[in-house]
Amino acid sequence: MDRVKRTLAPYLLVLPGGLWLLLFFAVPMVTMLSLSLQEGDVVNGFVFTGHWQNYTESLADYQTQLIRSLVYGAITSIILIVLAFPVAYWIAFYGGRRKATYLFLIMLPFFVSFVLRTISWRMLLTDDGVLLHPLKAAGILPDGFNVLGTSGAVIAGLVYSFLPFMVLPIYVALERIDPRVVEAARDLYASPMTSFRKVIFPLALPGVFAGVLMTFVPASSDYVNSELLGSSETTMIGQVIQAKFLSNSDYPSASALSFTLMAVLLIGVFSYARMLGTEDVMKVAAR
Amino acid sequence: MTSSPSTPTAQPAIEFASVRKDYLSHGEAVPAVKSLDLAIAQGEFFSLLGPSGCGKTTTMRMIAGFEDPTAGKVFLAGKDVTGVAPNKRDVNMVFQSYALFPHLTVQQNVAFGLERKKVGKSDIKRRVGEMLEIVSLTGMERRQPREMSGGQQQRVALARALVNHPRALLLDEPLGALDLKLRQQMQIELKRIQREVGITFVYVTHDQGEALTMSDRIAVMNSGLIEQLGSPRDIYERPATRFVAGFIGTSNIIDGRVSWSDQGYAVLEKGPGERVVVPVPAGVAVGRDIEVSVRPEKIDLHRTLPGNVNGSLLSGTVTEVVYHGTSTNYTVATTAGSDFVVFDQNAHDAEDVASRGERVFLTWAPQHSYPIGV
Numbered sequence: 136m137d138r139v140k141r142t143l144a145p146y147l148l149v150l151p152g153g154l155w156l157l158l159f160f161a162v163p164m165v166t167m168l169s170l171s172l173q174e175g176d177v178v179n180g181f182v183f184t185g186h187w188q189n190y191t192e193s194l195a196d197y198q199t200q201l202i203r204s205l206v207y208g209a210i211t212s213i214i215l216i217v218l219a220f221p222v223a224y225w226i227a228f229y230g231g232r233r234k235a236t237y238l239f240l241i242m243l244p245f246f247v248s249f250v251l252r253t254i255s256w257r258m259l260l261t262d263d264g265v266l267l268h269p270l271k272a273a274g275i276l277p278d279g280f281n282v283l284g285t286s287g288a289v290i291a292g293l294v295y296s297f298l299p300f301m302v303l304p305i306y307v308a309l310e311r312i313d314p315r316v317v318e319a320a321r322d323l324y325a326s327p328m329t330s331f332r333k334v335i336f337p338l339a340l341p342g343v344f345a346g347v348l349m350t351f352v353p354a355s356s357d358y359v360n361s362e363l364l365g366s367s368e369t370t371m372i373g374q375v376i377q378a379k380f381l382s383n384s385d386y387p388s389a390s391a392l393s394f395t396l397m398a399v400l401l402i403g404v405f406s407y408a409r410m411l412g413t414e415d416v417m418k419v420a421a422r
Numbered sequence: 423m424t425s426s427p428s429t430p431t432a433q434p435a436i437e438f439a440s441v442r443k444d445y446l447s448h449g450e451a452v453p454a455v456k457s458l459d460l461a462i463a464q465g466e467f468f469s470l471l472g473p474s475g476c477g478k479t480t481t482m483r484m485i486a487g488f489e490d491p492t493a494g495k496v497f498l499a500g501k502d503v504t505g506v507a508p509n510k511r512d513v514n515m516v517f518q519s520y521a522l523f524p525h526l527t528v529q530q531n532v533a534f535g536l537e538r539k540k541v542g543k544s545d546i547k548r549r550v551g552e553m554l555e556i557v558s559l560t561g562m563e564r565r566q567p568r569e570m571s572g573g574q575q576q577r578v579a580l581a582r583a584l585v586n587h588p589r590a591l592l593l594d595e596p597l598g599a600l601d602l603k604l605r606q607q608m609q610i611e612l613k614r615i616q617r618e619v620g621i622t623f624v625y626v627t628h629d630q631g632e633a634l635t636m637s638d639r640i641a642v643m644n645s646g647l648i649e650q651l652g653s654p655r656d657i658y659e660r661p662a663t664r665f666v667a668g669f670i671g672t673s674n675i676i677d678g679r680v681s682w683s684d685q686g687y688a689v690l691e692k693g694p695g696e697r698v699v700v701p702v703p704a705g706v707a708v709g710r711d712i713e714v715s716v717r718p719e720k721i722d723l724h725r726t727l728p729g730n731v732n733g734s735l736l737s738g739t740v741t742e743v744v745y746h747g748t749s750t751n752y753t754v755a756t757t758a759g760s761d762f763v764v765f766d767q768n769a770h771d772a773e774d775v776a777s778r779g780e781r782v783f784l785t786w787a788p789q790h791s792y793p794i795g796v
Binding site: 318320 | 507508
């Protein structure tokens with residue numbers, strides 16, 4: 136009896152979460168997959184016809200937006216690595232007893248709604264807002280200069296939104312480095328720069344990898360930043376999908392685009408993992 | 423290369439001149455090393471021994487360059503290195519937790535220092551190979567540190583430091599994490615390697631047994647100062663302070679007043695017929711208060727009053743008997759101290775042991791008493 140209980144226990148523990156996933160993840164996925172192969176309209180209803188042209192047609196129509204999204208996502212991740220690494224490094228090695236406080240400060244913006252934060256960015260960046268107005272008045276910037284509506288504004292918004300997701304994993308990786316190992320590098324004739332290049336950075340790679348995963352994927356499929364900070368020139372694939380679902384009620388095409396985006400992201404992530412040899416890196420991190 | 427370890431050559435490998443090191447704690451300067459003058463000879467196996475917080479690790483870290491003295495100077499081979507960065511010092515360290523590079527193989531770990539010094543590829547390969555042979559790790563070049571046992575990691579750490587032929591090798595409690603058997607094995611191994619490579623070893627430990635076994639000289643440290651500096655025998659047989667007597671092995675310490683002295687010996691009367699006889703330098707006057715140390719293994723324990731005792735004699739009551747296999751350890755309450763420890767070699771009849779509560783007599787030869795700090 137005890138034996139039965141013991142063998143069953145792990146499965147019973149997984150059950151609630153498993154059911155949740157099945158109901159709210161697997162079922163919608165299958166529904167969406169089927170939807171992406173249907174034809175029809177909202178009035179007359181949709182019928183499953185295996186209409187794979189949904190994929191080719193939507194891709195042909197919106198490849199610009201898809202590629203733009205991936206480029207924005209990639210640029211965002213790269214900027215984030217550059218911005219987040221020094222912050223994470225400083226907290227991990229010089230944070231002392233206040234590490235938790237600094238991490239909390241990094242997380243603090245999350246306590247304000249995502250949309251509100253982005254709207255306040257819009258107010259900051261607007262042509263006669265607090266940032267640009269004084270600069271224009273002082274003659275530092277030309278009158279016609281604008282930030283809002285450019286790719287720069289969208290990427291800046293994305294970077295701001297996802298900064299904590301890059302800081303935290305890098306911090307965790309750095310925090311786990313034994314300071315004696317860094318001292319050992321210094322003892323073995325490595326300058327501070329070489330110690331960083333040969334020891335600290337390689338040991339922080341798993342964190343950078345996780346950070347890229349956690350920022351590139353959501354940044355590429357984001358639709359709020361471009362909606363609020365961008366223009367028709369910066370439309371991202373997330374906006375297209377959202378418009379098709381909520382405004383145009385073109386469900387099959389929206390589903391097809393969603394799956395295309397997912398497939399592209401998955402392929403990207405896996406080849407990225409391959410390239411970096413993440414398995415090895417992960418093993419080191421898990422020592 | 424072959425300089426006699428105990429007689430420092432003209433140029434010490436490492437020298438401290440009036441070094442002080444304070445740490446800031448809550449805005450207050452707390453001294454870790456109060457005042458240090460020290461010369462470590464070329465090729466010497468030198469130990470810094472003391473309890474935790476005595477300043478031994480700080481002293482070692484000042485040699486490596488991880489800490490800078492608050493005052494005073496540190497010299498390596500006669501060159502002032504005070505304030506010189508660790509990577510620009512010709513010393514290498516074996517860390518307490520080994521601190522191997524977890525993302526590198528054994529080969530890459532050991533080659534790290536040579537690569538930084540821009541040694542040629544083929545030279546690196548040869549020297550790493552030779553060093554791995556010395557530490558018996560040949561064939562493990564491609565292993566990752568995490569795939570190795572503690573003892574093996576220890577050897578990698580040793581090889582990684584020694585392969586650079588540093589002017590001195592610094593070892594920070596390198597055997598602390600190993601189990602007893604492996605530790606004893608590594609002690610012998612370390613000594614062998616040191617003889618083989620002829621490099622100055624500076625060994626930090628709180629384990630007096632380890633220090634006594636391996637060192638040419640030992641500096642016993644306590645609260646930021648060197649209490650005594652000398653050979654293992656000096657330190658064990660002739661402890662300079664009460665702290666050293668207590669920290670190195672077990673000591674019985676007797677406080678007393680010189681009752682009379684004669685021909686280089688002082689006698690402390692401890693009761694009717696009971697006395698402690700101790701050799702003293704000339705000029706120790708009658709009436710002076712002194713401390714006498716005597717090691718437990720030097721004392722003979724008698725169940726009946728022995729006749730014709732030449733030396734010290736005390737009587738007492740056994741309060742504890744602990745059987746240790748090779749010896750029996752007694753604790754005896756005497757007129758000169760309530761917890762006198764006596765190690766009695768189990769060389770005689772096994773049945774002839776005193777029991778708890780029994781009245782016994784302790785005797786030892788005059789030369790086995792040592793006056794502390796006289």
